Amino acid sequence: MLAESRPDAIETTTGYAALEGSAAWLNLPGRGLLSVAGPDRLRFLNAMVTADLRALIPGEGCYTLLLDARGRVIADATVHAIEEAYLLDTEAGNAGALFTHLDRYLIADEVQLENQSFLFSCIGVEGPRAKELLQTVEIPQPKAVHGAVRWDGGWVTRTSLTGAPGFRLFLSTGKREAVFAALENVELALATHDDVRAIRLEHGKPRWGEEITPRYLGPETGLAQAIARSKGCYLGQEVVERIRSRRLLGRVLVPVSVATTEAVRMGEKVLAGQKRVGVVASAVFSPHLGQVVGFAYLQTEFLNGGHELVCESSRAVVSIRIELASEVEI
Secondary structure, three states: OOOEOOOOOOOOOHHHHHHHHOOEEEEOOOOEEEEEEOOOHHHHHHOOOOOOOOOOOOOOEEEEEEEOOOOEEEEEEEEEEOOOEEEEEEOOOOHHHHHHHHHHOOOOOOOEEEEOHHHEEEEEEEOOOHHHHHHHOOOOOOOOOOOEEEEOOEEEEOOOOOOOOEEEEEEEOOOHHHHHHHHHHOOOEEOOHHHHHHHHHHOOOOOEOOOEOOOOEHHHHOOHHHOOOOOOOOOOHHHHHHHHHOOOOOEEEEEEEEOOOOOOEOOOEEEEOOEEEEEEEEEEEEOOOOEEEEEEEEEHHHOOOOOOEEEOOOOOEEEEOHHHOOOOOO
């Protein structure tokens, strides 16, 4: 995890440029992949996640949060509906904890949980030409965003880490080198961690473990699209509904830009006049935009644009990127 932007280190590298204008591949070691199978899988899993899974058919999927009973985020995941199960794709290192969490609430339901993380290695292919390049090397593609299709003993999912068009390849044992060779034939660049992070923050896409942590309540993440308002009971729903119905949301995560080329620290205070109104959650210099971009948790009363917001140390102006904050529900 990077604690601050590094404008001297993030340049228009091959990987950054490819993600912005063409496509690049991402090394994603340790991605968590859980399987939830059995006749009661929908009833059980729908009671554990914030999204509504009832309308999903095989080949479709959705992004969701998982909360504890206090409404705090314990993980995020992309749920992929397949014929006989749901697959949960989660961040590296999360699979064990998420398995334990789900298993704790599995009492009478006919559900089989399986941690399949060690069966696959994972890479991503992302960028505006990702679809075209996968077609070139004859890798199948799901039709729906967040969908999944079987491929050569593994899976291809339509999932993006950066917010650019993207796909994720869960490769079965022994297939990794062959896929790498195929990608090298089309001269697909490797995107580094810094490349990925810069593009991700340019696109205003938050990530578990950096902007989203167990410190925050589900509604505070600003991910209204991941929290269904019309489904039945799920773990943490009572807290979420109380915040919504009583308009108790005091702070929310929003994408921001900072009018500087200098480093902005994670944890930097955001001020309105002399009042502390928020904190920077992540920041990086954007070569494309020529300034720092990232995320900040801001008090909701200061989101209406009627106040000048600045970083405490540099006094650089902080602006909410309204075009990327359309999903924020206050």
